[in-house]
Amino acid sequence: MPVFIAPKTSHNFKIVRADGTTYDMYEIGLLVNKLLLRSPAPNHVREEAEGRNGFWDMGTTYGGRVIEAELSMFPSDLPDYALLQNEIFFMFDSREPFYLIRDREPGKRWLVKVDSEYSMEELVLRGDFSLTFISPSPFCESINTTEDLQSFDVPNWQTGMGLSSEDGSKDYSFKSTSFKLYNPSNVIVDPLEHELGITVKAVAGTYFQIQNETTGDVFRYEGKLSAGDVLTLNRSEYELNKANIIRSTNRELIRLAPGWNTFTVTGTSSIEEIKFLFRFYYL
Secondary structure, eight states: OOOOSSOOOTTOEEEEOTTSOEEETTTTTEEEEEEEEOOOOEEEEEEOOTTOSSOEEEEEEEOOEEEEEEEEEOOSSHHHHHHHHHHHHHHTOOSSOEEEEETTOTTEEEEEEEOSOOOOEEOSSOEEEEEEEEESSSOEEESSOTTSOOOTTSTTOOTTSOOOOSTTTTOOEEOSSEEEEEEOOSSOBOTTTSOEEEEEEESOEEEEEEEETTTTEEEEEOSOBOTTOEEEEETTEEEETTEEOGGGBOOOOOOBOSEEEEEEEEEESOEEEEEEEEOOEEO
């Protein structure tokens, strides 16, 4: 590990590439002096009419998020300066996105790219530089998924993630036609924007319908189900035993509201299993 003139700061972060390669800034010789997460950027849609005061509010969406970082590199000697500089250029290669994980929030990650070019200001055995990361989403996501045990003894869980100790709040597999599911996210999990998979193993039925009574969303499949059939809703893709069935559905999506969601299943008298797989999302 490089020898710094200062200890690791609370702004330190890690980079995780698509192949799983992980870089800890401090461990490779970088001191993170500042890491600033900008607020969500609202995009307001407005409509005005001539002769009328004010405007109509047509809704608001959020753009991507910006994270600004100020870093210092500390090579061991002058020849090492160029080597470390090249390693930094390679590590932040933005031809493909990568994940940024702040030490302050080790259970959440941001999908980012470096937004523009940068250069190091050489100060003998030190180089200062600034980076601007851009995320296409205004939301960060949990590193873990619903398949990971929710416990603070398990890696990548932390306070501030909306986890609950209520009975049933950690259940994401159900065997009933009526059940409640808890979503720790503080935003709606929407399969058009987020990872959300639902797998259904039904015993038999003349059709299959699942309704989230909390959001009002209804998905319906008009075909018959037999024992052993597996129906999957993966984001906006619908399959029965791996065959596309979108023409036999109402083409609607199931979203998850923050907190408790109440579900009702009709069309089949019993369920072998309904399983939800998703990450948690935060503004």
